[in-house]
Every structure is written in structure tokens, then in C-alpha cells.
Amino acid sequence: MKKSLIVHSLVIFTLSCTTLKLAEPTEIDVEKGKDIFPNLTLEELKEGKKLYQNNCNLCHKLYNPKALNEAEWRKIIPPMVKKVNKKLGQQILSSQDEEKILKYVLVIQQR
Ligand code: HEC
Known part of the structure; x- marks a missing residue:
């Protein structure tokens, strides 16, 4: 009984902490995204x-x-990319990585 309650609370906790479910990019996004980034790839x-x-x-x-x-x-x-690098204490994200993050959010927001 007690155990199931704990499991139950854990499930609720996990669900409430679950952050935004990010959309998985598809070829359709690539096609639409080419308006902003002509050489865009799914990768x-x-x-x-x-x-x-x-x-x-x-x-x-x-x-x-x-x-x-x-x-x-x-x-x-x-x-924000600078903040990531500062927080992690090293050059985790390159300028290419920065570009990819930008591409992801700008293309996915067109959905
Ligand atoms: C070291 C902590 C830290 C990291 C890592 C971080 N952020 Fe932030 N972020 C903040 C803080 C603090 C604010 C609010 C104040 C500000 O704008 O600096 C914020 C605000 C934001 C906002 C809201 C801006 C607005 O106009 O309302 C966005 C969007 C955002 N961050 C995106 C990102 C993205 C994308 C990344 C990853 C590349 C990232 N953050 C990583 C600390 C962080």
C-alpha cells in the first residue's frame, strides 16, 4: 500500500516535471525551413x-x-549559448552548434 503510494507520487512528480515535448523534425520541416535556410538538412x-x-x-x-x-x-x-559554455566551464557549444539550435527553433515554430 505504502509502496504503491510512493510509486504513484513518483509518477505524478515525473509527469509534472516533464518539460515540453519537443517536436521531432521531419522532411516536411526541412522543406518549409528552406525559405529561411536554403541549405537546410534533416540532420x-x-x-x-x-x-x-x-x-x-x-x-x-x-x-x-x-x-x-x-x-x-x-x-x-x-x-544563452555563452551562458551554457560559461556554466559548463568549457566551450561545449561551437558557433555551428549555435546555428543548429537557431535553425531548430525557427523551423519548428513554423508548424
Ligand atoms: C547559465 C544559465 C542559463 C543557461 C544554460 C541558459 N539560460 Fe536561458 N535564461 C537564463 C536566464 C537567467 C534568463 C532570464 C534573464 C535573461 O534574459 O538573461 C534566461 C532567459 C531565457 C529566455 C527568455 C528570453 C525572453 O525574452 O523571455 C529564453 C528563450 C532562453 N533563456 C533560452 C535559452 C536557450 C536557447 C539556452 C541554450 C542555448 C539557454 N537559454 C540556456 C539562464 C540560462
């Missing part, structure tokens, strides 16, 4: 998702790609 979008998911929730929850507009994302991502 880049997938990497962008991973980089975003793994590095951008160290201090706060992940923001929905639709939460900010294009200009806002372009402005916020560079300083």
Missing part, C-alpha cells in the same frame, strides 16, 4: 533538437519554439 535539425534539449534547460525549463518570434530568438540565442 542539422535533428542535431539542433538534441543540442537544445541537452543544454538549454540547465537553468530554466525549455521554452516552446513558438514562445518567441524570429527576431527574439536570433537575439537571445547567442548570449
Whole structure:
């Protein structure tokens, strides 16, 4: 009885902590995204998702790609990438990584 209660609480806790379910990029996103990034590839979008998911929730929850507009994302991502590198104490994210994160959020927000 007690054990099942603990398991139950854990499930509730896990669910309530589950951050935003990030959209998985597809070829349709690639096609749409080419309006903004002509040489866009699916690989880049997938990497962008991973980089975003793994590095951008160290201090706060992940923001929905639709939460900010294009200009806002372009402005916020560079300083946030610097924050990641500063927090982790090394050059974890390169400028190419920064570009991929930008591509991911800008393309996915078009959905
Ligand atoms: C070291 C902590 C830290 C990390 C890592 C971090 N952020 Fe932030 N983020 C903040 C803080 C603090 C704020 C609020 C104040 C500010 O804008 O500096 C913020 C605010 C934001 C906002 C809201 C901006 C707005 O206009 O409302 C967005 C979007 C954001 N971060 C995205 C990111 C992304 C994308 C990454 C990964 C590349 C990231 N953050 C990584 C600390 C962090």
C-alpha cells in the first residue's frame, strides 16, 4: 500500500516535471525551413533538437519554439549559448552548434 503510494507520487512528480515535448523534425520541416535556410538538412535539425534539449534547460525549463518570434530568438540565442559554455566551464557549444539550435527553433515554430 505504502509502496504503491510512493510509486504513484513518483509518477505524478515525473509527469509534472516533464518539460515540453519537443517536436521531432521531419522532411516536411526541412522543406518549409528552406525559405529561411536554403541549405537546410534533416540532420542539422535533428542535431539542433538534441543540442537544445541537452543544454538549454540547465537553468530554466525549455521554452516552446513558438514562445518567441524570429527576431527574439536570433537575439537571445547567442548570449544563452555563452551562458551554457560559461556554466559548463568549457566551450561545449561551437558557433555551428549555435546555428543548429537557431535553425531548430525557427523551423519548428513554423508548424
Ligand atoms: C547559465 C544559465 C542559463 C543557461 C544554460 C541558459 N539560460 Fe536561458 N535564461 C537564463 C536566464 C537567467 C534568463 C532570464 C534573464 C535573461 O534574459 O538573461 C534566461 C532567459 C531565457 C529566455 C527568455 C528570453 C525572453 O525574452 O523571455 C529564453 C528563450 C532562453 N533563456 C533560452 C535559452 C536557450 C536557447 C539556452 C541554450 C542555448 C539557454 N537559454 C540556456 C539562464 C540560462
